[in-house]
Amino acid sequence: MPFEPFTRLTAHIAPLRASNIDTDVIMPKIFLKGIDRKGLDAGVFHDLRFLPNGTPDPKFVLNRAPWTEARFLVAGDNFGCGSSREHAVWGLLQLGIRAIIAPSFAGIFFDNCARNGLLAIEAGSDDVDHIMDHARAGAKVTIDLPAQTIETVGSTIAFDISERRKFMLMNGLDAVGLTLKRRDEIAAFEASYLAERGWLTEPERIDR
Amino acid sequence: MPAPKTLYDKLVESHRVCSLGENDDELLLYVDRTVLNEYTSPQAFTGLREAGRRVWRPETALGVVDHVNSTRPDRDVLLNEERDIQSAYFAKNCTDFGIELFDLFHRQQGIEHVVMPELGLILPGEVIAAGDSHTTTYGAFGSLGFGIGTSDIEHLLATQTLVYRRLKNMLIRIDGVLPVGITAKDVIMAVIREIGASGATGFAVEFAGPAISGFSMEGRMTICNMAVECGARGALMAPDETTFRYIEGRPRAPRGAQLHAARESWSRLRSDPGATFERTVEIDAAEIEPMVTWGTSPDQAAPISASIPNPDDEPDADRKRDASRALTYMGLEPGAALSSIRIDHAFIGSCTNARIEDLRAAATVLSGRKVAAGVKAIIVPGSSEVRRQAETEGLDRIFLDAGFEWRQSGCSMCLAMNDDVIAPGKRCASSTNRNFEGRQGAGARTHLMSPAMVAAAAVAGHLCDVRTLGTA
Numbered sequence: 084m085p086f087e088p089f090t091r092l093t094a095h096i097a098p099l100r101a102s103n104i105d106t107d108v109i110m111p112k113i114f115l116k117g118i119d120r121k122g123l124d125a126g127v128f129h130d131l132r133f134l135p136n137g138t139p140d141p142k143f144v145l146n147r148a149p150w151t152e153a154r155f156l157v158a159g160d161n162f163g164c165g166s167s168r169e170h171a172v173w174g175l176l177q178l179g180i181r182a183i184i185a186p187s188f189a190g191i192f193f194d195n196c197a198r199n200g201l202l203a204i205e206a207g208s209d210d211v212d213h214i215m216d217h218a219r220a221g222a223k224v225t226i227d228l229p230a231q232t233i234e235t236v237g238s239t240i241a242f243d244i245s246e247r248r249k250f251m252l253m254n255g256l257d258a259v260g261l262t263l264k265r266r267d268e269i270a271a272f273e274a275s276y277l278a279e280r281g282w283l284t285e286p287e288r289i290d291r
Numbered sequence: 292m293p294a295p296k297t298l299y300d301k302l303v304e305s306h307r308v309c310s311l312g313e314n315d316d317e318l319l320l321y322v323d324r325t326v327l328n329e330y331t332s333p334q335a336f337t338g339l340r341e342a343g344r345r346v347w348r349p350e351t352a353l354g355v356v357d358h359v360n361s362t363r364p365d366r367d368v369l370l371n372e373e374r375d376i377q378s379a380y381f382a383k384n385c386t387d388f389g390i391e392l393f394d395l396f397h398r399q400q401g402i403e404h405v406v407m408p409e410l411g412l413i414l415p416g417e418v419i420a421a422g423d424s425h426t427t428t429y430g431a432f433g434s435l436g437f438g439i440g441t442s443d444i445e446h447l448l449a450t451q452t453l454v455y456r457r458l459k460n461m462l463i464r465i466d467g468v469l470p471v472g473i474t475a476k477d478v479i480m481a482v483i484r485e486i487g488a489s490g491a492t493g494f495a496v497e498f499a500g501p502a503i504s505g506f507s508m509e510g511r512m513t514i515c516n517m518a519v520e521c522g523a524r525g526a527l528m529a530p531d532e533t534t535f536r537y538i539e540g541r542p543r544a545p546r547g548a549q550l551h552a553a554r555e556s557w558s559r560l561r562s563d564p565g566a567t568f569e570r571t572v573e574i575d576a577a578e579i580e581p582m583v584t585w586g587t588s589p590d591q592a593a594p595i596s597a598s599i600p601n602p603d604d605e606p607d608a609d610r611k612r613d614a615s616r617a618l619t620y621m622g623l624e625p626g627a628a629l630s631s632i633r634i635d636h637a638f639i640g641s642c643t644n645a646r647i648e649d650l651r652a653a654a655t656v657l658s659g660r661k662v663a664a665g666v667k668a669i670i671v672p673g674s675s676e677v678r679r680q681a682e683t684e685g686l687d688r689i690f691l692d693a694g695f696e697w698r699q700s701g702c703s704m705c706l707a708m709n710d711d712v713i714a715p716g717k718r719c720a721s722s723t724n725r726n727f728e729g730r731q732g733a734g735a736r737t738h739l740m741s742p743a744m745v746a747a748a749a750v751a752g753h754l755c756d757v758r759t760l761g762t763a
Contacts, residue, residue, distance in 0.1 A: 084338055084341075084442070100609075100612070101612070101613060101616065102488075102489075102588075102609055102610075102613050103488045103489070103588045103613070105588075105725070105727045107706075107725070107727040107728070107729055107730050108727060108728055108729065111729055111733070112706060112707060112708045115330055115708065116330075116359065116375070116376070116377060116708075117333075117376070117377075118333035118334070118337070118376060118377055118380045119333070119334060119337065120334055130728070130729050130733055159609060159613075160489055160609070161488055161489035161492060161522065164488060164489070164522065165424065165725060165727060166423075166424055166706070166725075167331060167422055167423055167424040167438040167439060167440055168330075168331060168440075169331070169334075169440035169441040169442060172440070187489055187492055187493075188492075189489070189492060189522060190437075190492060190493070190522065190524040191424055191437075191438050191439065191440055191524070192440075194439070194440060194443065194456075195440035195441075195442065195443075198440065198442035198443065199442065245312065245316070245317060245456075246312065246313070247311055247312055247317055247454075258442075258446055258454055259338075259342070259344070259445060259446050259449050259450065260342075262319065262446065262449075262450045262452060262454065263344075263449065263450060265308070265309065265319065266450075268308060268309055268319075269308055269319070269321070269347075269450060269451060269452055272308045272309075272321060273321065273451065276305075276306075276321060280416075280553075280556070281549055281552060282414070282545035282549040282550065282552060282553040283323065283414075283417075
């Protein structure tokens with residue numbers, strides 16, 4: 084599905100210091116029972132955001148000013164590990180989160196971000212610590228995707244991103260449509276691949 | 292002479308349709324096969340419908356209901372009352388797009404990663420991507436398996452390909468001889484503890500060494516399955532005679548001349564001597580003990596003989612804070628023996644450890660013994676086929692006599708998306724793969740371990756070393 088392009092944005096950034104923040108915590112299972120992408124903002128960090136009686140937990144960072152306005156997150160190592168559930172990314176976007184900065188991301192989560200226009204930035208540990216300090220002080224940062232920079236008060240941090248990923252994010256592009264332009268190339272590959280591997284297409288199957 | 296290649300390099304190369312970047316790090320990867328479940332696929336099908344797209348090769352996909360369904364023994368008579376909105380939409384999608392479906396009432400229903408290998412659908416040299424992180428299981432066959440999100444499921448269904456980022460190569464060698472009573476689960480838990488929950492992020496991991504080749508396919512699948520818990524997005528083992536013997540004769544596996552041709556090709560699926568691995572980890576099998584987790588990340592684990600660690604002993608500030616937070620969630624005090632931790636639940640199940648060999652190991656421990664008072668214990672077989680096999684062998688009687696519930700198949704209490712949910716503050720010895728906060732229910736506390744260790748904990752009422760059960 085096409086999504087909102089990302090170019091340049093200035094906003095508050097919420098600090099989530101822990102490592103290994105997993106997708107079970109980002110999007111608990113009770114929000115995974117639907118067949119569409121709607122209403123997932125209610126599920127984001129649900130068990131941390133809300134007390135057992137359903138009221139917001141005043142201690143959780145996203146419930147505290149100024150981070151109630153946060154559009155970015157800065158987190159510890161291995162953000163988004165665990166389950167492949169893309170609901171975690173859909174929910175974060177619906178909550179208004181547009182970018183996440185961390186020393187590393189789990190692979191599936193990182194790809195899910197790119198497919199939906201959530202900018203996942205892998206930054207060095209020192210840079211993350213620096214941004215974390217800014218975040219905790221309540222300062223805003225500016226993320227500029229074309230320039231590949233994160234601007235804080237008094238510093239500009241460069242980040243890496245693949246050219247293809249950057250292009251897709253900046254243009255809000257649906258990958259399926261792009262790939263289908265290579266339909267003939269895929270079909271030609273497939274024909275020769277399968278011709279060399281008869282057992283993949285003509286198994287002498289028995290049924291029980 | 293061409294440069295020596297790793298098994299991973301060979302698999303990527305044989306499935307590379309074309310490059311998408313300047314340096315070939317991003318490429319279009321051809322995918323042989325996928326398996327779909329009811330909870331991560333719906334939005335992918337909706338995407339296809341909205342764009343008016345068809346499925347490229349529907350015969351390479353199989354739909355299996357496993358995540359949300361009940362595993363109660365009497366579910367078969369509940370019929371359509373059980374049919375939730377996801378299963379209903381899943382059935383419609385499979386019908387409309389020409390995909391074979393194993394629904395809840397199908398004779399072969401089970402957990403996707405148990406069903407696929409037992410049908411003979413996982414073959415060496417294949418690339419298999421699916422909407423579940425534990426798709427790494429299939430690496431046990433020398434095939435590249437990895438989890439994808441829903442957008443990529445849609446991409447895969449529409450194009451038979453994925454936009455793929457090449458991984459780095461890691462080799463994990465398990466040398467030496469495994470002590471008696473040490474299982475594949477203990478090995479992978481020891482690996483995860485050693486390299487950390489993100490230790491293999493960005494890598495495809497090849498497992499090698501005598502301890503690996505000595506494992507059955509069930510044991511190898513357990514290791515590759517859980518490799519994702521240290522971040523690996525591909526876990527590989529070179530196929531050998533054990534692999535070929537497992538595949539031969541399975542219902543959907545190639546036979547006769549086709550099998551002969553396939554084996555010829557499969558025998559070349561191994562890393563070349565001198566192939567480059569960016570990282571190598573060596574672990575001595577002889578030093579591995581039965582492992583249990585004490586925290587809320589799979590790398591927060593220790594041998595059962597150890598004590599609950601003190602976060603103050605941790606030099607790294609981040610790890611110290613994470614450990615401290617985990618112990619608070621788990622309701623544990625540093626310094627106490629791990630074997631003193633009392634449990635409320637025992638769960639044997641999941642795509643990690645609910646194959647027939649796992650059930651046999653549990654039955655060996657439970658034979659002639661009873662579950663301790665106050666422990667609710669359930670066994671959920673990995674597939675309906677495993678359930679039938681266990682009943683043929685009489686294992687169900689052993690489980691029932693010991694006081695375990697004997698269930699139908701599904702993911703069940705591994706992620707508690709069905710009605711098998713643990714109450715806040717309750718503690719579970721679990722043969723599953725994730726001990727995250729809230730994984731088995733909000734506030735629930737999970738200790739991961741092997742099926743035999745779960746069985747031992749169920750009998751003792753507390754975590755304990757299965758090797759000394761009843762002798763202490």
